[in-house]
Amino acid sequence: MKNDTVAKLPGLFQRGGVWQLRVVVPLDVREAYAGRSKLVRSLGTSDHREASRKGTQARAELLHEFEDKRRALNPQPVAQLTPDLGPTLAAGIRSRLLKWDDELRSDPQRTQAWLELTQAIRWRALSGLRIRPDRAPPIPSEAELAAVAQRSPFDGLTPAQLLQLADQNAAAEDVAGQQLAARNLGAVLPVADSEARRLGLLIDWRAPEARPILLECLRAYRAALADIAQRDRGLDIATPPPQAAVKASAPQAAPMTLGDVFKRWKAAKRRSVDTERACERALELFEQQSGNPPVQEITRAQGDAFRAWLQAQGASSKTSRDRFTWVKSLLRFAYRDLELIPRQPWEGLDIEHKTETPRKPWTDAQLRAFFALPLFSQRKLPKAAKAGGEAGYWVPLLGLYTGARIGELCQLRVVDIETHEDGAWIRISEEADGATVKSAAGLRLVPVHSELVRLGFLDYVESLRKAGETSLWPKLGHRKGKPGAYFSGWFGEVRKEVKEGGPPRAPP
Secondary structure (H helix, E strand, C coil): CCHHHHCCCCCEEEECCEEEEEEECCHHHHHHHCCCCEEEEECCCCCHHHHHHHHHHHHHHHHHHHHHHHHHHCCEECCCCCCCHHHHHHHHHHHHHHHHHHHHHCCHHHHHHHHHHHHHCCCCCCCCCCCCCCCCCCCCCHHHHHHHHHCCHHHCCCHHHHHHHHHHHHHHHHHHHHHHHCCCHHHHHHHHHHHHHHCCEECCCCCCCHHHHHHHHHHHHHHHHHHHHHHHCCCCCCCCCHHHHCCCCCCCCCCCEHHHHHHHHHHHCCCCHHHHHHHHHHHHHHHHHHCCCEHHHCCHHHHHHHHHHHHCCCCCHHHHHHHHHHHHHHHHHHHHCCCCCCCCCCCCCCCCCCCCCCCCCCCHHHHHHHHCCHHHHCCCCCCCHHHCCHHHHHHHHHHHHHCCCHHHHHCCEHHHEEEECCEEEEEECCCCCCCCCCCHHHCEEEECCHHHHHHCHHHHHHHHHHCCCCECCCCCCCECCECCHHHHHHHHHHHHHCCCCCCCCCCC
């Protein structure tokens, strides 16, 4: 059996015999990754079992990183700065610096790239402090560079690399000590703010209470560089685990609910007002029934309970199913796009439905009766505002000869009627303000039927063009997000008045 047939870790694939891990970047943190939608990490092995182990760890680390980015992109203002915030930030700064040094020493090629970069820019300290030593590290020879490329990661740093790194670290420690002695709090401000934002905190550093916090951060930075310098002398200084950098006293971000997911769902894609309102209404019902738990705590049992509750409310089975499906969609968005939950807990749950009031097609007798109305036989335009004047006459005829939906016809503009060598065409698109089609297949050109030409439709369009009108129905009111809503209501009332074989009546 091939390795790729047993790979169960999401995103695991092979490239050139080496296993790679592909992880989707959630929409809400892509800004932190320059808009990238996916991250690929080489696992450095051709063995599938080892790749699965490394990939699981790498994926967990990336998901943790996404949470850090999410908090940093949406920091919450800290209303009151308390003394225990200083140790929290200081511990985080020390942990990050020592972890960075660990990673650097474990990869000779990465160390070499770092040394070359710092030399090229007259280097700054590891976390971005405004520290610039006077002396630069020595330039490696070509022979040293070639030797690095041939070494195994198990060989560790070369003596030349260790010397250069120790030289940089000693210089950084000296300058950080000078900054601490001078109480130059501005030097550590970028590092402290970065750590605070990583925890989801937005701090007003101008507040007097911020000064002791910054001083503690500067001390931690200086202490971390001293620990790194001790490592250069062969002392084994342990790196604190990431969780040790976050004290319980640090304010935690409020857990996300489906209401928060709904806001991100709205921002992720343009949708009609009716679509957003339908989803919001379903969400309101879920919050009413469930008590609005955090999205991470929503269980399958709650899905079953919500399903039963909806069916007991007296709405039609289709309405209940639609509302249940909207909440499932938000859970799917939280899982697939935001990666807030490990799976969609309601997958497979559904509400069976049937159409209680099936829509019946028009009969030939009904069509004859409808188009025998004075509106069509005597061109008596309706007085109702919802009919939109000329729209009341032309929209039913256009629907008869094009098969287009009411909403598609009511949103038409004058420019949507095009004349080509092969005849006249109706262009149905989403270009007009508030215009929509039901699907991508709805964007189309429809020929103008010869009977519509005979009735004077193109003459009507030309008269509007000469008058400088933009809408094909100047007197037709539009409801935001649903151009045919008012007309549809009027049309439904007229249709109810039409009786097969009965005398035609004038529409309202």
